Amino acid sequence: MNVRAATRVFDTLVIGGGIAGLQTALDLADLGLSVAIVEKDASIGGKMIGLSKVFPTLDCASCITTPKMAAAAHHENIRIFTLAEVSSVVRRGEDFTARVTLKPRFVDEDRCIGCRLCEYACDADVADDFEGGLSSHRAIYVPFTNAIPQIAVLDPEECNLCGKCVKVCPTDAVVLDQKPREIEIEVRSVVVATGFETTPMGARSEYHGNEIANVISPLTMERLLAPHGPYGRVLRPADGKVPDSVAFVQCAGSRDRSLGVPYCSRVCCMYAIKQAMLLSGSLPFADITIYTMDIRAFGKGYETFYHNASAMGIEFVKGKVARIDEVDDRNVEVRVEHIDERGQVEERRHDLVVLSLGMLPAADLRDRMPIGVSADGFVTVPKPTIEPCRTTEEGVFVSGTAAGPKDIVDAIAEAGAAAMAVSVYLKKKEPEGCAACAVTAGSDTP
């Protein structure tokens, strides 16, 4: 891929290469429109590629995500910029100019063949964020098995400049003095698909999420459950013990005004139930408890999924966990009012506790582009009912969780809707043309 040319022209800029951004881009590209995907990480795939399996079908997440990633990567109308961040989007007449910062990868994208020889040669170990910090990778590494592009990236913070990678690279692709570069992308429309981050583990001090090793985030649990994850099986982080008792604490980062997150994050009930089901598959004798205020299994087939989980013996306790403490043997104690016919306060011990964190917007674009953002931090959608993907700015659309928490099914549906809205908008701007005539592939396409 050639990323040296200064200016590029596309029909649409999609900010974010997660599942929503990819789906929007694919739908647009299938209509013959040219699309630039700008992804801040080293690989596209977003949060979904890090998940183990997905509800309610229990398909592996990779099996859904990777084909879409591959399809985008191979699509003739799509250009992907990774390690790239949009620093500003400015309206110029009918069009937009986006300034994009290409962060240094320290590896020449055109030359790297993804052979990983550099990775094998590197001595510096770095905690692997993709694996929830439970395992490590080298300072120069291919982000993960299914990453696209399959190109190495070097972490300058952790590199000890030994130069081994430079020596072993068969294609001389390692460039230790790479600098950040700015490029401009000219587009006729923009889709914000910047996605979400989870509520911080330490958001609620009574949960001691950052202090107790056996209190983990749901994304870490996803990695523990993924068969190709850090341990290849479910062990608790503090001491590698196989947990006999696992608890999920719902609404640990949502529906809580004391955290400043009053809204429901929409996915936590279902991912907790899913993780509980997967756990009971891999640890058949473990006791699994889900502490919850309301179970929100609202989607197609979700209630049956929830019902099956109950039938499998997963215990649902109604009550918001108030306090989590570490007790003997690195076990974890939760205190909760069990709201049932007995109505008692219970202190229950578990080997491992998962905080079902909520969703916060991943990017605040207010200062970078002309776009309204609501009090909850998500992109404002002025008419959500009948125009769910339109933003306050004409020509700028939103896709997926950038417009509020959503599960994968809903995010993908909305991504398609965003693509439709974009194409109708572009059509209106060009009354004489047809979609096929409007194709203006990246100007630097060889």
Add this chain to the structure above:
Amino acid sequence: MKTDRILILASAACAYPGADAVGQAHLSYPANTFVLRVPSPVVFPESFYYDSFEKGIGGIIVMSCGVECPYEGAYEKLAARLDRVALGLREREINPRRLKLTSICTVCTKSFLKEVTDMNKVLAAEGVAA
């Protein structure tokens, strides 16, 4: 020659997704079952069934879409053919219960399991271990 192997001829529109649904629900059934995906089981001539038993297949379950069949008249033709095959099996001294025609929809997981269980019972009665 008689084995416990069950051949399942599953219509691509209904029964095959139905068999997938059994998997998606993580239900369980014996592994002596071999599902062949076919556009419609109407494609098989009578000889296909006789030959299959000859080759050593223990039982055949034809899982069609039934009246929901996306192809005009295919189910009726299939049903008529299998009636004839049943007679032919009797002539050949093969227990006609080793051949079963059934309709399986895309979510008929319970019926799928029942058919497999029933056929295994037939085979067990025939003296073939399931």
Add this chain to the structure above:
Amino acid sequence: MSARADPTLMKEIGLFGAADVSACFNCGNCTAICPLSKGDTVFPRKVIRYLQLGLTGQLEESPEPWLCYYCGECSATCPREAHPGEIMMATRRWLISRYDWTGISRLLYTSKAWEIGLSLVLGLIVVMLFALLHGPVVTERVELNTFAPVPSIETADWIVAALMTFFLLTNAGRMFRFTMRGVKAGLSVYLSEISTFFVHMLFQKRWRECHGPKIHWLKHFLLVTGYLTMFFLVFVFLPWFQTDGWNVSSLFGYYATAVLLYGTVDAIIGRLRRREEIHKHSHHTDWMFLFLLFSIALTGILVHVFRVVGLPHATYYAYVIHLAVDAPWLILIVPFGKWSHLLYRPLGMYLVSVRARATSTAAAGGVVPNPV
């Protein structure tokens, strides 16, 4: 027989200072965060629930509001910002008004005008009584005991004390009846648990189980010691205490006024700043309580200072004002107002332990089948 929901109680409790009862969505966080909430006495949610449903009877029977010391942790962590701590506070006010058969409590709590008006009337009565009945005014030197002879004051003291005790005891009797509805306990059980009452009254032992700094407990404990000291000085040792000279009882007087002043000033500043949960919400009765207590301490000091310095008029005026603020305090706030928690709280604790003992005895004796 099912309990009938009554939608009006939520509005009623609002008059006592709980604004957010309906905001609660029954997650149970408040109950589980509270270290005092355990076993059979779980709160605040249970109390909030009775309020939401308007279960007046159940609420009257609940000793739980008296078991809460309002550390505010429940309010700080409430996901709905329903202020459960303040709801408990308001429920205590409501309960005081329910225990009170005269209806005065209700007037004080639900009407600022009545509270201020009644206080002023009582103060004026004191002033008028002095204007009409005071003893000779010695102007050469301070002779307080001549101006206000101890026997008269003591008589008045005892009248007030008798009234106060009568109302307090009859109200406590009602609390007892409400709380012990349907509970059968023998006299021996009552006697065996009696120490609970005094331990909690004197030391607020349970408060120390609350999370967070123990300073709130300490401050309150000092305030109670100061208050009780003053109480005994005035009601039991008045002839020694109210002298024109200095004696050893003055030492106790110094201690009592010092902690009362410190305690009230500290609370007033806290309530003005509204930083800590316990100080975020102030009902008009809270202000009246602090104002009167602070005034009592301040005027008491003034009387003493003027007397020691030798300013007869100032001493006599200060003394009249001192008693004018004492009157509403003793006649309104003690039996009908916030002060009464000094009695109800340990009584509640006592009754809970009696109830628990009675239930377990009954269970052990096979009278009531063991639920486990």
Add this chain to the structure above:
Amino acid sequence: MSRDEVKIGVYICHCGGNISDRVDVAMVAEEAGKLPDVVISRTCMFMCADPGQELIAGDIERHGLNRIVVASCSPSLHETTFRSAVVRGGLNPFLYEHVNVREQVSWVHASGRDATAKATTLVRAAIARVRHHEPLSPIKVGASSRALVVGGGVAGLRAALDLAGFGLPVSLIEKSPKLGGRVEGLGTVFPAGESGAELIRTLVEQVSAADEITVLTRTHVTGATGYVGNFSVTVSRDTGNSSAIETEIKAGAVVVATGSTPYRPVEGEFGFVRFPEVVTLPDFLRILDQARSGGALTVNGRSIRRVAFIHCVGSRQIEGIHEPKPDCSLNLNCSRVCCTATLKAGSDLIERFPGTYVYDFYRDIRTYGRGHEEIYERASADGVVFLRYEVGAPPQVTEAAPGDAGSMLVTVRDSLTAGMEIEVAVDLVVLAVGMEPAEVGALAQTLKFPSGADGFLQEVHPKLRPVELAVAGVVLAGTCQSPRDIEESCASASAAAVKVAGLLTRGYVELEPFVARVSAERCEGAGACVSQCEYEGALKVVEAEVDGQTVRKAVVNGALCTGCGACVAVCPTRAIDISGWTLDEFEAMVDAICADPMEVAGD
């Protein structure tokens, strides 16, 4: 193709453990590798990921493979994925065979040994079959650029507008006399409190202004034929004077937006029908919408001061607890919108008629969407009192004694109050009824639409192809697929529209090449096949000159043949077959299945 030319590549997917947890994939690959003509036999963590796909493409180039077998998940998920990888390697996509070792092996067999043995056998069968595969080309047929949208509710309107906005001609049919569907009767709608009627008016105005859209109201489908790109749908238009006009609409694709209907409680369910004070939520919304604010709400002349709302009526049902419908079905699922709609109705009621008391009987409050939790908070702030019931102990609705505070009593074991039995007196009981799919009718019957256990139309896959029906060229919009709110209905409608736009802009569609073909050598022109064929014009016997003699041969029209295979079974000379699904292939697979895998292992 002669045998020595065949070079087979076999790939076994771990599926990240989904398969490899049960199946010894290395052993399967090893066994496959021992078979003749298998040049490459590998395993891979994720075959469908880019590295897996590139592996296939690369191996084809490196090793000259000309047959590919992948054993992974169900072909419904990734058969096309691997076909495109095969194409990238420079091979015809139909020289590929897919083996399902996940849904039909690793997920259904508990024993790893059995699963491995079966997977090995299935891979052997696939290898036996793939030898017979021949290069095929899709059948390209011209497509109508018109889209037919069935249903004029909010989803249908949205889809029609999107397609028209993209420049495609649209026929929008609606069975009732006017466009708008159910949204019109909802009063104000969440999350923002806009008027439903106003929203519909906006959309209908745009639809009327769009030249591309032809609207037919009072019109329903009576039948449909054809296939993607060339559907022919007959519709009947009720003219109002007992005669109906039948028309035929030719369309390249169909958007199904037939919507849903509210569940109608059976008589006696929470006192429904038995007491006039018991109404459904849609009825109540209509009453509320038409009432004038202030004072007390009046229903049938009675003034309403206290109202009970009961959630989950006809939703989240459980076998053994709920009474099934006459057709033995239960609605197991959540109807998704009723919680927020109910809470909003409660708030609206109190705010518009101050002094009204509202009780809300629920199982779980599911205000999941953006702005929905705020509606729950608003209901709380307005003083709605919530009571929670367990599924086995629903609230009881009975008549109150004369002179009570209300005419009805609702009694419940309230799990929020430690199971205490609580009773409330009310003037009106509102049942938050669930959603049921509306009757799709002749369209679904003639085009064979699949539906799920819940009766709603079933998409191919909720994430991979969420708006597409298994019938190619038919997409789903709105609540015909599952319960959803207006926002979600519009999102799915636009997502459906974008698929149709992608399909119809090219002017042609590619059909699968799996149609009948005749071997000229073997065909003797007996015509048995023709008598079996149900598709007019798909198969006929023609006379041809061969070596100076007039012979009769069967001929297939690929665009009309559906590939059902009815002709194949009856040919006395085995001259006719379905491309890609030949009898030889099936027989080869049966042979492979019958061969004892243990014997093979000992080879």
